[in-house]
Amino acid sequence: MAEAYNPQNIFARILRGEIPCKKVHETAHSLAFHDINPLSPVHVLVIPKGAYVGFDDFSAKASAxxxxxxxxxIGDVARQLGVATDGYRLLSNCGANANQEVPHLHVHIFGGRPLGRMLKKDGE
Incomplete structure (x- = not known):
């Protein structure tokens, strides 16, 4: 069974204005903001404003x-940040096996430098 949505997760609290963020982009249904511990020169999170745990929850329940x-x-933010031309990586960890740390759907946009391979092959 999928994890229940926890309305006290950090992203829900950001959406309610309880925790500040460095906003990049906002729409009726989405919010993008800088990650507080960036792993690349460009590291922004894009979250839906709805209460969705992960991509499976979102794809099953969100409106068109x-x-x-x-x-x-997500595309608008990549262009706004200037990474669309040289390339960027989208990452969304969904569930325990993917090490999802915050139970609210989010996509990381990484860019601003060569990012290397996606994953190492077993044995590397």
Whole structure:
């Protein structure tokens, strides 16, 4: 069974204005902000404003309008940050095996430098 949404997670608290963020972009259904511990020169998180634990939850329950807004927001942010031309990485960890740390759907946008291989092969 999927994890229940916890309305006290850090992203829900950011959405309610209880915790500040360095906002990059906001739409009716999405919010993008800088990661507080960046792993690359560009490291921004894009979250839906709805209460979705991960991608499976989002794809099963979100409206078509929310889905379109979220996907468009991710692309808009990549262009706004200037990484669309040279390349960037999208990462969304979903669930325990993927080491999802915050139980609210979020996509990381990494860029601003060569990022290397996605994953090392077993034995490397």
């Amino acid at each position: 309008e929310e889905m379109a807004d979220y996907v468009k927001a």
